[in-house]
Amino acid sequence: MSKRILILFAHPRFEKSLNNSLLVNQIPASPNYTFHDLYERYPDFNIDVEHEKQLLEDHDVIIWQHPFYWYSAPPLLKQWIDMVLEFGWAYGPGGTHLQGKLVFNTITAGGQRSAYSKDGYNRFTINELLAPFEQTARLCKMSYLPPFALHGTHRLTKEEAVETAGQYRRLLESLVHDHLPVDQMQSFSYLNDWVINQTL
Amino acid sequence: MDFLSQALIYLAAAVVCVPIAKRLGMGSVLGYLFAGILIGPFILGFIGKEGQDIMHFAEFGVVMMLFLIGLELEPSHFWRLRKSILGLGSLQLGLTAGILFMILIATGFRWQAALAISLALAMSSTAIALQTIKEKGLSQTVSGQASFSVLLFQDIAVIPILAILPLLTFHGTTISESGHQTFIDQMPGWLQTISLFLAVGIIYAAGRFLIVPMLRLIAKTQLRELFTASALFLVVAIAMLMQLVGLSPALGAFLAGVVLANSEYRHELESDLQPFKGLLLGLFFIGVGASINFDLIGSQPWLIAGLVISVMAVKAAVLFFAGRVFKLTNDQNLLYTFALSQVGEFAFVIFSFTGQLKIISPEWMSTMMAVTAITMTITPLLLLLNEKVIDPRFGVKEKPADREADQIEIKHPVIIAGFGHFGSTIGRFLRANGVEATILDNDSNRVELLRKMGFKVYYGDATRLDLLKSAGADDAKILIAAIDSPETNMELVTTARKYFPDLKLMVRAKSRIDAYDFIDMGMTDIYRESLHTSVKMAADVLTKLGHRSYTAARQGQKFLQYDEEALIRMAELRHDQKQYILQARENFRMQEELLSQDLRQNLSEYDHAWDSEEIREGLAKNSETAK
Known part of the structure; x- marks a missing residue:
């Protein structure tokens, strides 16, 4: 049985984001992939928790795909985490429904990769800044993978964007395989690097 | 004829004629009128002379309609309309009556008769005009409000008109046997005036302090038919009181409606009385249709046709002029002109009253009544003519004007x-x-x-x-x-x-x-x-x-x-x-x-x-x- 992948997409102004549509267009048209557009589905932030829980149950790999606004996710994704990951269901006593699932963030960020380092102007690495997501995953007994990132969106050329989009497609395609090398994937700081490593 | 077969005839006539009229785009009023003509003494002959009696009974529908109009009109709104009621209303009534009076004098009527007839003919039909305006959904438009103002002024004016008519009699004819006599007629003039104000005051005070608590009590019983009964009781009681002091029941009902417009029972009263009003008004229109005396028309067709045309022409001209003075746009003005150009139901009352007072001869009375009924019948047709022919030509065009002939029309989603x-x-x-x-x-x-x-x-x-x-x-x-x-x-x-x-x-x-x-x-x-x-x-x-x-x-x-x-x-x-x-x-x-x-x-x-x-x-x- 191949794995099923759920892309939880959160972008308040998707119609204005070329890079995100580029990434979203990479999602293979196959029943194994579910693209879930949170801002389109819940314009008034009124999240249907039962529906979301069912979606999570039905999938093995969860992707939080969003722009990296202010070193975090847009508000609706935070709302989603607050509402859906319930005590006694996702964590705490009896909170085992997400156990063993894979989860990671796919982000688009304005700054270059070099800016996200101890010496860069953002002072922290992307992995450090994503710590709340990582810990959320851990508390829910999920395996957290490093992020897939599209950097420098403000200065990106078309070719660079298309190249990264191609990596994303290869990543998505490989996620359906039953035996993913999770440990190997976790040893990279970005999933982009793992994909490049695989191709070589 | 017994009650059931009578009811059967009226209801059948309405059920057959009104949908046909509606279907043909003529409105329900015309349907009822034709139903009346159809079952009247001159075509099928199902009903004879009782057409007149039916009309007296059904005039109560007009009373109810004014009560309902009052209910929909909050006092503050009424107050805002005061200028158009007084201005437009007095202009219409004064000018129309004045012109008709001169014409009648010129054709050799005594001035007393001329005055009575011209005042009666100046009235328009609240029942027809408002019903039509409401059916077309135009109540809130400028023409709707102008029509309403004029009609309301006329309703108020009926009171002094009925009061001065007895003064026009010669050799002191009294009508104590006619039933129109009220107990206050025996009072001296100043006491009459006081009782008039007293009656209006009673309505106001009762509306404020008596009716609402009563309705509250009745609403508590949770019996719907009891509420309907008390709503009917209310209107009948007001009508009685008003007749007692010689005021128009319609006006009294209107006042009571205005007083109750702010109460919490407004909508209940409205929905309870609506069907009664509709049926009674329908009956009234059937009565008008049935009472048209075709024998009389047949014996002097040219006189009647001439009267109908000249009366409506004068009324329409004055209305249009008044509309101009009050700066109504052309098509709004046309609409209200045609809606009000007929002679109204109050004319029946005034004519029969003047007939009893022997101000005019019985022949003239029935001629005038026929004229009135005919003008009422023509109105819906005129409105139809206006809607289909006149307005599209002179008023606002149905379609937006093409900006450029060759421009491809933009389709909006x-x-x-x-x-x-x-x-x-x-x-x-x-x-x-x-x-x-x-x-x-x-x-x-x-x-x-x-x-x-x-x-x-x-x-x-x-x-x-x-x-x-x-x-x-x-x-x-x-x-x-x-x-x-x-x-x-x-x-x-x-x-x-x-x-x-x-x-x-x-x-x-x-x-x-x-x-x-x-x-x-x-x-x-x-x-x-x-x-x-x-x-x-x-x-x-x-x-x-x-x-x-x-x-x-x-x-x-x-x-x-x-x-x-x-x-x-x-x-x-x-x-x-x-x-x-x-x-x-x-x-x-x-x-x-x-x-x-x-x-x-x-x-x-x-x-x-x-x-x-x-x-x-x-x-x-x-x-x-x-x-």
Whole structure:
């Protein structure tokens, strides 16, 4: 049985984001992939928790795909985490429904990769800044993978964007395989690097 | 004839004739009138002389109608209309009666008879005019309010007219045997005046301190028929009281209605009395039809035809002139002119009274009554003529004028039927978001305003298939049914579903009940009305047209905020302006101001926070200067 992948997409102004549509267009048209557009589905932030829980149950790999606004996710994704990951269901006593699932963030960020380092102007690495997501995953007994990132969106050329989009497609395609090398994937700081490593 | 067979005849005539008349686009009034003529003594002969009696009984329907009109009219609103009631009303009555008086004197009538006849002929029919205006959904338009003002003034004027008629008699004819005598006639003049005021005072005080507590008690019993009974009791009691002091029962009922307009039982009273009013008015019109004396007409056709034509011509000319003085636009003026050009039901009362007083001869009395009935019958036909022939030629054009002949007509994806307070919010919101809509509306003043503001507007009844077609219903994506009257809205939905199955329908529901009806019809996009639902509906239109739903929702939130601020601004503005004679006209000015404020405000401005385009441009500029 191949794995099923759920892309939880959160972008308040998707119609204005070329890079995100580029990434979203990479999602293979196959029943194994579910693209879930949170801002389109819940314009008034009124999240249907039962529906979301069912979606999570039905999938093995969860992707939080969003722009990296202010070193975090847009508000609706935070709302989603607050509402859906319930005590006694996702964590705490009896909170085992997400156990063993894979989860990671796919982000688009304005700054270059070099800016996200101890010496860069953002002072922290992307992995450090994503710590709340990582810990959320851990508390829910999920395996957290490093992020897939599209950097420098403000200065990106078309070719660079298309190249990264191609990596994303290869990543998505490989996620359906039953035996993913999770440990190997976790040893990279970005999933982009793992994909490049695989191709070589 | 026994009661059952009588009832059977009247009801059958109504059930057969009214739907046919409606179907032919003539309105229910004409249907009832023809039903009356049909069963009257000159065609089928089912009813004979009792037509007159039936009419006396059914005049009570007019009383009820005025009570209901009063209920819908809050005192503050009534007060705002005072200028048009007094101004327009007195101008119409004075001028019409004056001109007719001169003509009658010139043709050799004694001045007493001339005065009585001219005053009677100056009256218009509240029953016909208001019924027709309401059926066409024009109550809130300038012409609707002008008609209402004139009719109300006439209702009030009936009182002094009936009071002075006895003074016109020669050799002191008394009519104590006629039954029109009231106990206060024996009183001295000053006491009569006092009792008049007392009666009005009683109505006011009773409305305030007696009727409402009584209704509250009755409502507690939870017996619906008891509430209906007390509503009927109320109107009958008022009518009695008014007759006792010699006032017009219709006026008394109207006053009582106004007093009760602010009470919590307004809607219950309305819905309880509505069917009675409808039936009695129908009966009244049947009576009018049945009482037309065709023998008399046959014996002097030219005299009667001449009278009918000249009376209506004089009345129409005066009405049109008065409308001009009060600056009604052409088509509004035409509409109200034709709606009021007949002689009204009060003329029957005045004529029979003057006949009893022997001011005019019995022959003239029945001639005049026939003239009155004929003018009433002609009115709906004239209105039809106006709607189909005269207005399209001289008034607001149905279709917007072509700007350039060779320009390909732009098809808008959205059609809004009804641009009242609900539809206009949607139109404004869509326009702010760059979506143009085609608008259908039946208020000519509003149509002119909207065209001036650059909207594409079709004028007329939105339930008409040809109008929907020319508005582009074949190619549009969404039709918004936002007409104020639930019945008309329902009719529109039925028509649209039948002829334009591909058109997405979004409907405004006035109440929960209406929403149920729409659900039964299989509608899914139903919006129970309020400011918020109209904005929600507009945001959903954007989503259906392919906009992101979160963006649409945020634009909706922003619009609500903006509209709230605009409301406060406009409320202040309202008091700065000169007093408007017609409330409807002031509403237009306010709407015009609001629409132009919309244009000044850039509501479509996007949130820059999430727009990386902005940052990109900023950075690019920065690096250029760095080089």
